[in-house]
Amino acid sequence: MRVCAGLVMAASTAAALPSQRTEQIAFGMQSLPHKLEEGVGHFSEWSRETKKEFLIDWQANKESEWIFVMGNEGGDLDSITAALSWAYHLEHSSANTSLPIKAMALLQTPTDALDLRPENKLALSNSDMSSGHRDLLTIDELPEDPETLSRKIKGIVLVDHPTPLRKWDDAKILSIIDHHTDVGTGPDAHPRIFEKVASCTTLVARQMLDELEQLPEEYHMPHELLQLMLSAIAIDSDGLNPKKSTEEDRRQSERVLKRSHWHKKDLEDIMEDLDKELGDAKKDLADLGLRDLLRRDWKGDLVDTPSPRTPTVSLGFASIPISMDQQIERTEWNELFDWFAVHAAWTAEVGADISICLNKHKVKVPSINKKKKIREIVLVVRDDVRVDDDQADELFRVAYEAIEKDEKLNVKPWHRANELGKRQMVWTHEFEDGGRKYVRPLLEEAVKAWK
Incomplete structure (x- = not known):
């Protein structure tokens, strides 16, 4: 975890450096050997200043004045954009009122993991943000642990995430805007929006623009933010592909586009170009080793069980x-x-008892001269975190049976399944919708019933 004082000191030092200096600069606990580039434009400046203001207020014991807007810990572009957009809206829409809001987008992804999704780096760079993501507040930059901080801040807003991680349980849930399944969290939240669309940014854009248009005087929406919003919707909707998107995705993209510097351009052309550019970047994973592949899109939390032990x-x-x-x-x-050695080191680091790797790839089918998508499920249960050897065996059995017996998944053993060790299993299947949104609830329900 970084030290707040180090952050502020390093930021001041960096600002005083000549623009051409490229030597190593200490920034908190990191060393940045490359040239530091400040973002340009109102959006970058706002994000950087908001981060600074929060850290100053934390030092002055004024955390209770702040709202954190947070997405999921996977740190995809939609989650990042939705959090930044809504935090920007909360602060600017209330700026000229008697009750101005202090809102900070908190990314629940460590700084060094953001670029494991190359599309994030590209989209943020295209929006003229500072290098090294120094405009953003990430989970590893919090000056104290979330369990403690959650009891001090004014509250949290969830975007692209239906329920907070367990470490934020003590925080008041003020609003939820999400495109996943409603699990009943935060019944008193306002606004509380759950709607099936391709991108959560679509829902944030609609609420944001609806409220903006009702203000006595509209605040400035920088092109960099509007471009980021269009980017997030484009990549999640495959460029507004009718098979992947909804009419609401299209409608809100049109509203965002009209306010941007691209307002004279065709919506389909813009969204297809963004999807192509970001999609190509997203596929560029050639330099990632296994550990980075495991952590680039890792999501997990504690699950309650009936077991008294x-x-x-x-x-x-x-x-x-x-x-x-x-x-x-x-x-x-x-x-x-x-x-399995690399996987074990990673799951030990994050303290996972049960881990699931959901892989997917395409194979060519010569008979039809086409490719088909193959999915894999890797199940591993540890016995050295919260459970002993016997409990781990039982948990593995429960998870194994949940996957094996699911008729939609219709799994088959991986071709090297006979080489696997204790409490390890790998399956393949071809269920199109058998990704995390399907498998995670399946496993969570099985674990909740374990005794």
Whole structure:
């Protein structure tokens, strides 16, 4: 965790440096060997100043004045954009009122993990943000742990996430804007919006623009923010592809576009170009080793169980767009044992009792001269975090049976399943909708019923 004083001191030092200096600069606990570039434009300036103001207020014991807007810990572009957009709106829409709001977008992804999604780096760069993500407040930059801070801040707003992680349980949920399944969290939140669209940014854009147009005087919406919003919607909707998007995605994209510097351009052309550019970047994972592949899209939390000995279990999910065989090739010895060694080191680091890797890749089918999508599910249960050996065996059985017996998944053993060790299993399946949104609730319900 970074030290607040170090952040402020380093920021002051960086501001005083000549623009051409490229030597290493201490910034908190990191060293940045490359040239530091400040973002340009109102959006970057606002984000950087808001981060600074929060840290100053934290130092002065005024955390209670702040609202955190947070997405999910996977840190995808939609989650980042939705959080930044709504925080910007809360602050600017209330700026000229008797009760101005202090709102900060908190990214629940460590700084060094943001670029494991190359599309994030590209989109933020295109929006003229500072290099090294120094405009953004990330989870590893919090000056104290979330469990403590959650009891001090004014509250949280959830975007692209239906329920807070357990570490934020003590924070008041002020609003929820999400495009996932409503699980009943925060019944008194306002606004409280759950709607099936391709991108959560679509819902944020609608609420934001609806409220903006009702103000006595509209605040400034910088082009950089509008471009980021269009980027998030584009990549999640495949460029407004009718098979992936909804009419609401299209309608709100049109409203955002009309306010941007691109207002004279065709919506379809803009969204297709953004999707192509960001989609190409998203696929560029050639330089990532297995550990980075595991953590680039990792989501997990504690799950309650009826077991008196183990009332909570940590369940984690990784989503990787590469096959198990290809992942093995990215280990040091290119061997199956090495995959599980790297995986074990990562799950030990994050304290996961049960981990699920959801892989997907395409294979060519010669008979039809086309490619089909193959999905894989990797299940591993540890016995050294919260559960002992016997409990781990039982948890593995419960999770194993939940996957094996699901008729929609219709899983088959991986071609090397006979080489797997204790409490390890790998399956393949072809259920199109069998990603994390389907498998995670399946496993959570199974674990909740474990005794």
